[in-house]
Structure formats: structure tokens, C-alpha cells
Amino acid sequence: MAPTGLLAGAKARILDVATATPPHSYSQTDVLDLYGITDPRIRSLFTNSAIERRNLTIPPADPATGGPRTETQGELLAKHRESGISMGVEALEACLKRLGASVDDVGYLMCVTSTGFLTPGFSARIIREMGLPRTCSRADIVGMGCNAGLNALTGVTGWASAHPGRLAIMLCVEACSAAYVFDDTMRSAVVNSLFGDGAAAVAVRADEQGGGAEGAVGSAGGEGPQILKFSSLLIPEALDAMRYDWDDAQGKFSFFLDRDVPYVVGANAEQVVDTLLAGTGVRRTDVAQWIVHSGGKKVIDSVMVNLGLTRHDLRHTVSVLRDHGNLSSGSFLFSYRRLLDEGVVRPGDYCVLMTMGPGSTIETALVRWDMDGCERQ
Numbered sequence: 001m002a003p004t005g006l007l008a009g010a011k012a013r014i015l016d017v018a019t020a021t022p023p024h025s026y027s028q029t030d031v032l033d034l035y036g037i038t039d040p041r042i043r044s045l046f047t048n049s050a051i052e053r054r055n056l057t058i059p060p061a062d063p064a065t066g067g068p069r070t071e072t073q074g075e076l077l078a079k080h081r082e083s084g085i086s087m088g089v090e091a092l093e094a095c096l097k098r099l100g101a102s103v104d105d106v107g108y109l110m111c112v113t114s115t116g117f118l119t120p121g122f123s124a125r126i127i128r129e130m131g132l133p134r135t136c137s138r139a140d141i142v143g144m145g146c147n148a149g150l151n152a153l154t155g156v157t158g159w160a161s162a163h164p165g166r167l168a169i170m171l172c173v174e175a176c177s178a179a180y181v182f183d184d185t186m187r188s189a190v191v192n193s194l195f196g197d198g199a200a201a202v203a204v205r206a207d208e209q210g211g212g213a214e215g216a217v218g219s220a221g222g223e224g225p226q227i228l229k230f231s232s233l234l235i236p237e238a239l240d241a242m243r244y245d246w247d248d249a250q251g252k253f254s255f256f257l258d259r260d261v262p263y264v265v266g267a268n269a270e271q272v273v274d275t276l277l278a279g280t281g282v283r284r285t286d287v288a289q290w291i292v293h294s295g296g297k298k299v300i301d302s303v304m305v306n307l308g309l310t311r312h313d314l315r316h317t318v319s320v321l322r323d324h325g326n327l328s329s330g331s332f333l334f335s336y337r338r339l340l341d342e343g344v345v346r347p348g349d350y351c352v353l354m355t356m357g358p359g360s361t362i363e364t365a366l367v368r369w370d371m372d373g374c375e376r377q
Contacts, residue, residue, distance in 0.1 A: 007229055012160040014224045014367060015167075015203040017337045018094035020087045021055035021324065022177075022197050031192075034058065035182060036067050042189040050297040050318070054196030054325035057083050057177040070182065073252045080116025080178035081125075087199035088126050088173040095169070095201035103130050107166035108137045108159045112152045112329045114145050114244065115179045122173050145242060145357030146293055148172075149200075149329040150365055154230050156204050165208040172330030173199045181247060181254045191255045194296055196325030200333035225351065225367040231276035238264045238360035265295070265356045266302025273307060273352060276364045282350055289339060289351035290314060294321035294331040299356070316342075329355070345369050 026034075028046040031054075037043060057079055062069040071079070088111070096102065109132065111122035118125070121140035126132070137159065141152050152170045160168040176195035181188050204227070241261050247254035258264075277284060290313045292303055300321065304314055311318065316335035320327070327334060332355050339345065346369070353365040 007157070007161070007227065011226045011228075012157045012168075012204050012206040013226055014336075015205055016095055016098045016224065017200060017202045017333050017340065018091050018098055019198060019200045019330070019334050019337055020090035020094065021199075022057050022083060022087065023055075024057070025053045025055050026058070027053050028193070031056070031058075034068055036065075039184065041186065042184075042193075045186070045189050046193045049193050050321055051194070051325045052322050056197055057175065076178045076180075076252065077116050077118075080113075080175045081118055083175040083178065083197065084113060084116070084122055084173040084199070085125055085129055087175070087197065088122060088171050088201075089129055091173075091199040091201040092126065092130065092169060092171055095203050099167075099203055101167060101203070103132045105167045106132050106136055106169055107163060108156065108168040110139045110141065110152050110156050110159075110168075110170050112141045112144070112148045112170065112172045113174060114143050114148065114328055115173075115175045117142060122171070126171065143244065144329070145244070145359075146295060146326065146328045146331065147355040147357030147359070147361045147363045149332055150230065150353060150355045150363035151232075152329075153202070153204070153227075153365060156202075157227050157230075160204045160206045164206045166205065168204045169201055170204065171199065171201045172328070172333060174328040174330055176326075176328060179244070179253065179255055181250045181252050183250065187256060188254070190257050194257075194326045195255075196327055198324055198327040198330055198334065200327075200330035200337070202333055202336075225349075225369045227365060227367050229276060229280060229366045231272055231364045233268055233272035233275070233362045235264060235268055235360040235362075241360050242358040244358070261360070262296065262298035262302040264360055265299055265362060266306040268362055269303050269306045269354070272362045272364050273354070276352065276366055280366065282366065284308075286350055287352050288349040289345065290317075291332050291335045291339060291351060291353045292317045293355040293357075294318075294324075294326055294335065295356060296326060297321070303354070329357075331355075 059069045123138035156168045156170045241258035316338040320334045356362045
């Protein structure tokens with residue numbers, strides 16, 4: 001568990017967030033019909049998922065079958081690379097534009113993905129593609145799964161706090177279409193009914209004491225909520241409940257979700273939130289906003305029940321699942337963007353961010369808006 005108490009040193013802030021998806025959106029029925037799936041169990045799984053549409057990169061039709069062509073593992077990795085770079089660049093460009101910043105302002109880039117493996121990773125490729133400074137520090141988090149966005153935000157916050165006034169970016173890039181196996185098993189159907197493609201960029205900067213330095217992005221301090229604390233919980237007895245491993249029968253990597261995942265997450269959600277709030281003087285009832293990973297209908301319901309939340313509390317989590325499916329590590333940032341667009345955040349509001357994924361792991365963060373932060377976003 002993370003230690004109690006607030007983060008020390010310069011307070012880092014979330015300046016802004018931008019998202020991107022591939023151009024093609026499909027309803028659940030569209031996907032079923034494209035692949036000619038008639039099994040009533042699988043069709044029911046898709047249509048009762050609380051997901052209406054997802055952005056996907058589906059391969060062209062196979063003339064022999066009329067359905068989408070079966071892709072090799074090499075083709076899936078190429079999709080991961082090409083679609084990931086395209087979405088990642090779009091999200092990062094949009095984030096910088098919202099800030100009034102340029103690529104030259106970026107001092108640190110951390111990229112997160114679990115839908116493929118590249119060496120060099122997305123960070124180096126996007127630095128080259130966008131022309132970020134060659135001196136830009138970088139890191140890649142690969143394979144941590146849906147919780148990884150908050151794992152990475154911890155690292156980005158640490159860098160920003162050590163370099164006050166410098167702009168740090170976390171970029172989640174998830175081309176989930178590149179991680180699909182299509183067969184007639186319920187194991188594959190669960191995964192194929194759930195995940196969508198998307199990227200999200202979040203900009204972080206720590207306040208400088210005594211005002212902003214020359215060349216700093218935006219005004220000195222005040223842009224967005226302060227990041228106050230992180231807390232993690234590893235559930236080792238559920239280590240195999242979510243995994244991405246090699247499927248000999250298919251000759252590809254394949255994702256697996258245990259049917260008990262929602263209950264494992266829900267049963268442990270209260271403990272990690274209580275640890276997050278311990279030593280802060282913040283009670284659970286003081287938290288005005290909740291941003292939870294759109295892990296699936298049962299996961300959302302389980303978290304809601306165990307934390308005593310309402311459908312309104314998780315409205316953005318639910319709506320992102322409905323419109324995009326599970327976007328893996330970037331899901332919570334899509335919900336965060338919707339919260340900002342809603343314009344309801346008030347000075348003094350606390351917000352809990354929560355992600356969960358393989359390990360099994362639950363990650364949380366506590367942030368707080370001040371007057372300037374509300375006006376900025």
C-alpha cells in the first residue's frame with residue numbers, strides 16, 4: 001500500500017486532457033453481423049454489455065468468406081504501431097493546442113500501452129513523428145493493462161515535481177483492435193465484446209515557487225487541480241484473473257478475463273479508497289467527483305455498490321463505456337474530459353480517480369480544484 005500523507009514538494013497539477021479515436025465507429029450489432037456471428041449466447045453477450053458503440057480498426061473483407069480477413073500476429077502488431085501513432089499524435093496535438101503550448105515546451109513524455117510490443121516504443125516514435133525536442137526525457141509503460149494510466153501518472157507527477165515549471169505529458173495509446181482473437185469461444189467473445197480503440201493525453205506541471213519562469217507554458221500556477229496523493233492495492237491471489245498471454249491454438253497473443261473480476265475489484269475498492277484518504281482530512285462524503293475506469297458493466301456496478309456511490313456519481317464512467325467500450329489505460333481520461341466539459345466542478349472540489357487491471361491491481365489518486373483551476377478548465 002502507498003504511504004499515508006500528501007505528496008511532498010512542489011504541487012503538480014493536471015493542466016488539461018485531450019482524447020482521440022479511430023475514424024470508424026461500430027454498434028455491437030454491426031460487429032456481430034460483420035463477422036457473421038449467429039451463436040445466441042455470444043450475441044446476447046454483445047447486446048447486453050451496456051455498450052452501444054466502439055471505435056475499432058477492422059480489417060478489410062476476405063473475398064473467400066465475405067467477413068473481415070483474419071490477421072496474423074505480425075499484421076496485428078503493425079496495426080498497433082500505425083493506429084497507435086496516429087491516435088497518439090492526434091491526442092497530444094489536441095492537448096497542446098488546448099494549452100496554447102508547442103512541441104518545444106514538452107520536457108517529458110511517458111507513453112502507456114498494453115495492445116502490442118514495440119522496441120523502440122511509442123515514446124521515441126511519437127517524439128520523432130511530432131518533432132518534440134531531442135532532449136525530451138521519455139519512458140514507456142508496456143503491458144500493465146487497464147490500471148496503467150494511474151501508474152504512469154504517478155511517474156509523470158514525480159518528474160514534474162522534480163522539474164517545476166516544465167511540461168510533462170502522459171499519453172495512453174490503446175489500439176485494442178490489435179489484441180483480438182476471433183474464434184467461437186466464450187473466452188474470446190467476452191474480450192471482443194468489450195474493448196475499443198482510443199488514445200488520451202494529459203498534461204502535468206508543478207507550480208514554481210514565486211511564479212512562473214520565463215518560457216513556462218500558460219500562467220504561473222492555478223491551471224487545473226492539484227494532484228494530492230496516490231494509493232495502490234495489489235491483490236496477488238487474483239494474479240491470473242486478467243492476463244494477456246500466448247494462445248498456441250491461434251498463434252497469437254490473447255487476453256483473458258476471469259468471470260469473478262468484477263467481484264474481486266468491488267470487494268477491495270473500499271480498502272484502497274480508505275487508504276487514499278487516510279491522513280488527508282478528507283472523508284469519502286467530502287469527495288464531489290468520482291472518475292472510475294470503464295471496465296465493464298459488472299465492474300462499474302460492483303464498485304458503485306461497494307463504495308456506496310450513485311449512478312450520477314459514475315455518470316461519465318457509464319457514458320464512456322456506452323459510447324466507446326473499455327479503452328484500457330486511457331478510459332479514465334475520457335471520463336475526466338467529460339467532467340471538465342460538463343462545467344460543474346467548483347473551487348474546493350475533491351475528485352477520486354480509480355483504475356483497475358491485471359495483477360489484480362487497483363490504483364487511485366486524489367486531486368483538488370482551487371479557484372484558478374476551475375476557471376482555467
